[in-house]
Amino acid sequence: MTTPARRGRLTVYLGAAPGVGKTFAMLDEAERRRARGTDVVVGLVETHGRAATAAKTGDLEVVPRRRVAHGGTTLTELDVDAVLERAPQVVLVDELAHTNAPGSRHPKRWQDVRDLLDAGLDVVTTVNVQHLVSLTDDVEAITGVRQRETVPDQVVRDADQIQLVDLSPQQLRRRLAHGNVYRPEQVDASLRQFFREGNLTALRELALLWLADRVDDALTRYRTDNDIASTWPARERIVVAVTGGEESETLLRRGARIAQRAAGAELLAVHVLTTDGLPPAPPAAIAAQRALVESLDGTFHTVVGEDVPSAVVDFARGVNATMVVVGVSRHSRWRQALLGSSSAEIARLSGAIDVHLVTHERARSGAGLPSRLSSLSRTRLVAGWVAAVVVPAAWTAVFAALGRGAVSLPTELMMFLAGVVGVALVGGLWPAVAAAVVSFFCLNWFFTPPTGLLTVADPENLLALVVFVLVAAAVASVVDLAARRTVQAYRSRAEASALAALSRSVLRGEDTADAIVQRLALTFGLDEVRLDERDDPRSPWSAAAHADRGTGAATPAPEDTTTEVLIDDTHRLVLTGRVLPASDRQAVEAFGNQAGIVLEHRRLREQAAAARDLEHAEATRTALLAAVSHDLRTPLTAIRTAVDGLAMPDVELDDEDTAALTTTIQDQALRLERLIDNLLDLSRLQTGSVRPVLRATSLDEVVPPAIEPWLGSLDLDLGEDVPLVRTDGGLLERVVANVVANAVRHSPPGVPVRVAASAGADDVEIRVVDTGPGVPDDRKDSMFQPFQRLGDTGTGLGLGLAVADGLAQAVGATVVAEDTPGGGLTMVVTVPRAGGPR
Template sequence: MGTNDAPPESPAGHGTSADGPGQATPPRARRGRLTVYLGAAPGVGKTYAMLDEAERRRARGTDVVVGLVETHQRAATAAKVGSLEVVPRCEVAYRGATLTEMDIAAVLARAPQVALVDELAHTNAPGSRHAKRWQDVHDLLDAGVDVITTVNVQHLASLVDDVEAITGVRQQETVPDQVVRDADQIQLVDLSPQQLRRRLAHGNVYRPEQIDASLRSYFREGNLTALRELALLWLADRVDDALTRYRSDHAITGAWPTRERVVVAVTGGPEGETLLRRGARIAQRAAGSQLLAVYVLPTDGLPSATPAAVARQREIAESLDGTFHTVVGEDVATAVAEFARAVNATMIVVGVSRHSRWRQAFLGSTSAEIARLSDGIDVHLVDHETAGAGRRSRSWSTLSPARRALGWAGSLAAPCALTALLVAVDRAPQDLSSPLMFFLALVVGVAIVGGLWPALAASVISFACLNWFFTEPTGRFTVARPSELLALGVFVVVAVAVASVVDVAARRTVEAYRARAEASTLAALSRSVLSGDDTAQAIVERLAESFGLDAVLLEVRAGEQRDWETVAAAHRTPAAAATARPGDETLISVDDRHRLILRGRALPASDRWAVEAFGAQAGIVLEHRRLREAAAQADTLEQAEATRTALLAAVSHDLRTPLASIRAAVDGLTAPEVTLDAQDTEALQRTIAESTRRLERLIDNLLDLSRLQTGAVRPILRDASLEEVVPLAVEPWLASVVLDVPEDLPLVHTDPGLLERVVANLVSNAVRHAPGRPRVLLAATAGHDDVELRIVDTGPGVPDERKPTMFAPFQRLGDTTGDGLGLGLAVADGLARAVGATVAAQDTPGGGLTMVVTMPRASTANAEPSGARS
């Protein structure tokens, strides 16, 4: 079984491309043709079939070479290579081993007409030209070389999860489906499960020691049957693509019933669920059938379906393993029929019309029109509860009550007034045309004001007035001359037609105004969301304002068994909130988790869908907010987890080192069998003191980092002098630093204790990275709004590419002494930010690193305390 763009030339069970005998080498300007032998399972013989095809092509004079063939030590496959020219493989060294791959450069240099490339999904060894073998195949095709290749169905990317569910084995090597779908020819190589198991048992697939395990695991009969069905279904989709392309290229519009495709026409009405479930039952009768639901805009004269109703039917269709499609068409029946022909459907499921029998008798029905236009596609007509029930309109006119009242008054009074005027001017006119025109204008005016029904009444009264007062013989409802009778008849027809057109125009105008208002309202809502005003509270407030509601409540629940909770409420007036009663509420369900409660005027049905759109937007806002919060929590947890991981990795060594030094020194001092002189005792005591200071510094940094990450640092800001901060900070390193802090420096607004920790960490870092060099310089200068403290060292410095990450935790920046966890700069930066200062890194002229601490001056800073320090 296969899909072929060219007629097959081989015996049954194989497919070939259209290479003729003695065919000349194709020009390299064209792209090569790709032929894929698709195996339903390992061992079905796809490589053997590929080699068989190569022999036939070579016999016809085609230049064929073997780019790569995997025989898997199968004697029959190795013998099948026979005298075919084989391009030597290239060797790739990887982790001390030598691997062989297809030499794509050699194949391209050889430039054959056809190249055989086995195992399309194979992953090449690192260092190869491409990561995947199918990418090598693309290079050959681009060079104009025809390629014959093989792949198993379990290696198709879209089927990996399905194959794992069937076999319990996750395929690591995959090929994108589109690579195989784009092939010019796909040939399925298949064996029945029983035949394949026999081949396996006879040793034709795997080595003898692997046979029993394979038969009991991957090659179980059920597994092979399921894999075979997967291959057939996947290939059927490819056949559908080829068939669709063929029908399009040859302008074939009629249906070709290759497999069951059931199209269900839905309107968003209550009958939709019945139609979808009936269509699903029909589609389930044959394996491989498809269910397609189609919704046409606009509808066939019925009220437009609400977005919630359409969304509900979409969910039903998808839950029934179908697809939902929305098409636009002026005529519903034509749109449905054209869609069914386009998808090559075999059946259309449509419901009995909801229109009344009178309307169907005069205007027909959509279902009957679909049957007429189906053109060979079966039409299944489904009865339902709302069939023939007609449609109820909330009002027989879209005009306001005042205009309708004025129209009825005009329909009664205006003809009488016009008659009196015409009689007073000329009681016996010689020509009836003038009165007819006046009365026609009157009917049009009444139609403009009051709509269709007042205009019809005006036309009847006008006809009576014309007949009684202006048609011979007057004073009776009789007509002497046939021409006048015809004129009266034409008057009534024209009056009714004009009144109908005017009424429809008035309705469309009102609908257009309403649609524009709704679109404007939704556009304003969208702008508010895009501008960041995306709170649920803002949405319900806009909803109450736009529709003139007394109160709007948005409620959510975590599950079907949970209680509803109000998350946003809007009241136009405080009195509305105080006087609202549950009985005055209108409930609109947005989805399973969200609903709106409206209090105030009753909304017309035409406004409900806009309210539902508002509610849906509010639900989306809440969901986005929840996802943002979850993402923020996940980021926090991820950062905390990364910190913990790095901390554990660092602490395991760096905290143990000073503890080991202390333990060794204490053991030396307390060992009874060891006699120490004063110099050795002093050295051990000095070791204990240094290790203890180092340990204290590490623990302090860890505690400070923990406090910074949990937000527990609350500085007490006040005006302070650097003279009370810097000397205390550098005391442990006085021998290694030079201070240049003028006495007349202005005060800074900071937390002295925390600033001291900042300076101490920076000085410690500078001293540690510049041992044996000139002493570290601390120089302070005053600016207009700030004071800068520069810690200058002449050490190795920090490369520019490392500066963006140097303030992150656990960055040692080349320090291999093991003295510290790489937290000093991170703690210094965090504490500096907490007290309103900044820390920046600059290069020292001549080499080294300069850390610049910028602090706000007391005169320009906000001296109000920010809290109690912890």
Template sequence: MTTGRRGRLTVYLGAAPGVGKTYAMLDEADRRRARGTDVVVGLVETHGRAATVAKIGDLEMVPRRLAEHRGSTLTELDVDAVLERAPEVALVDELAHTNAPGSRHAKRWQDVHDLLDAGIDVVTTVNVQHIASLTDDVEAITGVRQRETVPDQVVRDADQIQLVDLSPEQLRRRLAHGNVYRAEQIDASMSSFFRVGNLTALRELALLWLADRVDDALTRYRADHSIGGTWPARERIVVAVTGGPETETLLRRAARIAQRAAGTELLAVHVLPTDGLPSTPSATIAAHRALVESLGGVFHTVVGEDVPTAVVDFARGVNATMIVVGVSRHPVWRQALLGSSSAEIARLSGAIDVHLVTHERARVGLGVRSRYSSLSPKRRAAGWGSALLIPAVLTAALLAIGTDAVALATDAMLLLAGVVGVALIGGLWPAVVAAVVSNLCLNWFFAAPTGRLTIAEAENVFALAVFVVVAVAVASVVDLAARRSAQAYRARAEASTLAALSRSVLSGEDTAHAIVQRLAQTFAMADVRLEERADDRAPWSVVAHERWVTDAEPGAAPAGTDDDVTEVLIDDRHRLVLAGRVLPASDRQVVEAFGAQAGIVLERRRLREQAAQAEVLERTESTRTALLAAVSHDLRTPLAAIRTAVDGLASPDVELDREDRDVLTATIADSTYRLERLIGNLLDLSRIQTGAVRPALRAASLEEVVPIAVEPWLADLALDVPEDLPLVHTDPGLFERVVANVVSNAVRHSPPGAKVLVTASAARDSVELRVADTGPGVPEDRKATMFEPFQRLDDTSTGGLGLGLAVAAGLADAVGARVSAEDTPGGGLTMVLTVPRDGMVP
């Protein structure tokens, strides 16, 4: 059945299973039916949830189609039955579902398309982890690869998308109360997919994906309705970056404006000439890009012939609400004659606000820059020589042929070709000299009357004038093309060099020596040193040194004199010294980029070292203070009990029967055990904090660790460790101590007669051992400090110094494992030991 109209698709998008997508879909069905709409349930998956089953109520349900697959009977959406029923609205759950073999289509979203083509409106559900473009991100977050996916475009093309959202804490509470999965699935689900971190990341993915879709919808609406003006749905500030010294002022001013309203975007745009060659040094642009990123903005580069038009077009394209530009650096007289870019941007901006920022360089002029020559000294000398030689040779050749045999126009064309040749050899100014010399030769030897600089015929005067103008114009174009070619080659070389530097840093070669070595190789410098000093008056000392001998014999001393040494100051404490040849200014810009990277590496190394030292000192001081406070009581208590019992046994004045002796002996044994455990934990903590623990990591099975570790408490445990778990990468002996400490703590805090549940399961790159008790648990504000030394879970406890979990966490770190704490559903504490799988550790 076809109605001639395509049905409308409504999608309820969830950040995770259990947020209430299906319930929200059924709620919409109730509202539509109350308005008189013909609604049927094509397929709804209740997953045994009582609230969902009750919500279906008396909604009409189309019977499902039965499918046999590998001896099992599966139920699928009966597309033909829904088409025959022809309702106005059909509910179809789980859009990304894969149909059983033999179905009309492989995927359920294809079935939904058939219903839409028949004019039936469809309301459906999908989780963000099933959207195809997010599969890799979801796997990186959760460790689970989603096999059932739906193409992004299917969801994006929906007429309406409703986000169904719950905070991670709310969803975990729903899970703990049994509103999502059955009781036997709750613990495993909360420890794997439904972790707070996973749910938070999935929630952010859903919000960002939907925000992009809303932005696309707004852009499409403006295009469909030919809306050229900006709609301030979101504040976007565009900064026109010239590359001049005022750029930093503009960027910081724009960042302060952006900070006034939450959610404001900062975008910087730099316009390149249409030939694509940078008019600003690449090092300057790189510095401005870094500044923009540090301010939380995004740097863009566009190509445009007219700078103001390109800036305004970019601002309109990103739906900007404000453009920030600087006051022109040109003097007032030039602005009066030729105008300024800032004024032109304001004229073209239309509804976009333009914020004009003054700065120190405003109206002081751009300065006079010498024209850079890309030619070598030998080539420039050859150019000046050819400026005189080529016109003379061509004139002699034409005179040899005879002035009557060749017309004046032909003479001029041949000499013009000579001027072009001079431009190719020596650039513009030698070509201009050649043009003047050639004009004089034409006048003297070939324009009547010959032998004089006077010209008899008026057309010859015009011809000679045109010759000079054309010669100079052609020479200028040839010279400009040669310069642009040289600039393009240099820009490509600089880009390749900086890209190689970036690759070396990203690949882990972020040491100072690696940067110095690459610098020496790139610029073929005989000697490169990175030096540092303690302060401004201290002598320089070498941090990294590289000699790069090319033409000399191996082991030869660096070539060059003192004049061939280039110093690049990175900061007050670091500098680069290069010897071998004098660097041109363009190469120096790239060297400065190398130097900046070296400075970052050194600063990062210094900060790491300082942070590590401070952490060690802080931890040592904290441990010493806590130890002194605790030893006075916790170590003397068992000693006092031992001393009292020994005195009672040794006293000649007291007659003890066998029962009294047994009691005193048991007291000595129990106090000795407590004392040994306290001293053992103190020694373990001392070894951990001094770095004396030397784990022997290898492939191991939990079967060889867990049974031995929990043996003293087997009567108080419910053990569920599967035999087919993958091997882990750890030190079995030390990990056994970790398990023993955690299990001992759980048993000690469990109610009498209650079993502690010990389970194990495998994740994508790790194996998890969970120890769950039903004791009093730990308050949320104590979980952040429960793994620190001398932190008792119960301040009234007299059973120890509070070192068990600290020792467990320290030993776990040493063997590559991790200890974390979660609430046990129904009350209590669950300790999670995460151990990397063998083969997953680089």
């Protein structure tokens, strides 16, 4: 089959409810296309016994359906192969969500349609809104009926054309009452149940909203493809700008109320991460606001931008928003007058987007604002202010001692400028500005003619002094900014290193609560860190882990403070020690959030491990019951039959029959004994109750008793120079017996199994060689698992090799499977030599 030049186009008639006329609309389109000369065939149309629908098919060509026998009845389905062979331009396929009969080409009809589209055929199809998989729960809540036949939303969304077929609830109920949808005997029940007016209204709204989403996607693609930057208010989208402050909750709730006024409106919250050096909002506050947005059926978005107003407006335009909700600035009036406000700038940049300004309790309070004040320590600030006075005075004293005229004014200006830069490096911006002002007065008074006066005779000297002050202030500002950015970079690197260390500790398995709090105490130099937990938000807190930097419980100093960091509703960190600056507190909150993720991951991992253990135990129990019910019953049944034969009073047995029955009892009793021994050994291994006694042992004490039941089927070669081994003789005997039993069972009749021993430098190998069917490489790892019969489903529980491997590990030996040259399997039991490495 050649590859089609293009993929077929899909047209979907989407019905708001059954009976609205989807199939009629599809057949109308078929008639229109055929009238234009298009080759149209009916792949499958469901008439549901409606004469009007059958008549609507008219003289359209119908591809015969494929008949499928199922459950004693014959079903008909879309014959995809027949349609492909016919190869029309357009094919009609009704009921896209239909489930095909077993044995069909695909389980679902939408998969059949996909094959037709891939072959280049255009398809016109129908589906009701209640069959969209994303709306299954909503439809069940509305109608009380769970839809079993569904179609993935993306299949319908990817359609080239979607036509909504709709009727008002009253019209649809009248159509139903007139018998145009269901048979008369079904009408009353349908009107009372699924086709209630409320149900139909809700389904109609679901269809409109779902289709609106799809149309909105198409509108977004069109605006992107045509580089349209302006907003088209086709749908209400409310964007709320959140800062992480307490007022953000007020803004979010106001935005949610605005969104609720318009059906289908969306609520979007946006938080801007700035790159201008301002400290970010606390992670805990952002997490709480994210949770609030999601509880209000909105979405939370984070963007990065140098300028907050521009970033908010760019985001709003990108999502085609109709309104931006912002809060009144927290800046004081005088600061707004000097620097402006983000809300006013957003209103200026918004263009056609409405801006809703919301007042709040912190409006114009100036509280909680991020600050650009220097992050230097108090010691450096004090040193900077002292240097702002001492450095100009020192230079003045030096030049005065050198004498007037010894140094030119430009040189003096440069030296004073160097002093200002030094002050900026020590104390930051404002001490440097003060040093520049003091230097200006010193230069003017002592070194600029006329000296001793704050006047300047030469205008060039005045210009030089003014330029000096401006350059000194600019240089000090740049130096201070570089110093602050350096401090922020070091702090960010330290925080990243701390979180990376936590991640590495998790990868190393140190994801316990104790490890987390210990690392937190060491990283931030805290005296004591405690992790509290509770079962639910109403329960009291209890300590889950505790750590301090000493060997015992820390004794807080009087000046220590206690800080609480809430991780989530059921976990919190309690920190005791030094007062944490704002930057460190943000890092601790980030650390706490990471710790919460780690704890949740560990809890889920423990639950998964417990579930796996339970699943393994359940699988073992099920397999054991299934196997035991057969494999224990078989020898018991044989023994019971033989005993009954011997005990029958009215039957006289000759010696040969009596010997045969006696042999059967002995053989089956031995088989039963081995089964029970394996079960007991497996139980002991799984409970860890095997306690080997290791001592120097000769293989002559182990191998002959182990292989005694199969001596007639073995070729034994132990050799006379095999050294002693360090093992538990009884347990090693069980290992050899199980391995030999497995080899004898799988060897061809009349071909002996070879058992040989050879010595190495540090160990002794016992090789059990058979020429049976062997084991594929992909089964060699799993053959030592319990209940693996290796293709032999006749007898045995499949425990022999599992028990052998477990007992071998208990005595320090190994069991490895290798291929026998020429075919078969060789089991190699490796045992340490006595006196060798332990």
